[in-house]
Amino acid sequence: MxxxxxxxxxxxxxxxRQLGALSTVGISFVLAIVLGAGAGxxxxxxxxxxxxxxxIFFLLGVIAGVLNVYRTAGKFLK
Numbered sequence: 001m002x003x004x005x006x007x008x009x010x011x012x013x014x015x016x017r018q019l020g021a022l023s024t025v026g027i028s029f030v031l032a033i034v035l036g037a038g039a040g041x042x043x044x045x046x047x048x049x050x051x052x053x054x055x056i057f058f059l060l061g062v063i064a065g066v067l068n069v070y071r072t073a074g075k076f077l078k
Contacts, residue, residue: 025072029065036061
């Protein structure tokens with residue numbers, strides 16, 4: 001049996017940098033949804049429609065938020 005050589009530890013600065021980048025994931029997810037929903041509400045008021053644009057832009061915000069999370073997670077999982 002051969003022992004696996006210990007992986008070199010990352011410096012603390014790299015760990016803190018990664019934590020900072022990952023902490024923005026939640027903010028960007030929520031922000032994408034809020035911006036999409038807000039834009040939809042504004043368009044509904046402007047055109048006098050009943051929540052049509054809200055639903056469309058809310059779903060677009062959710063999709064954008066998921067894409068942001070996927071892209072950010074992909075950078076750190078490699």
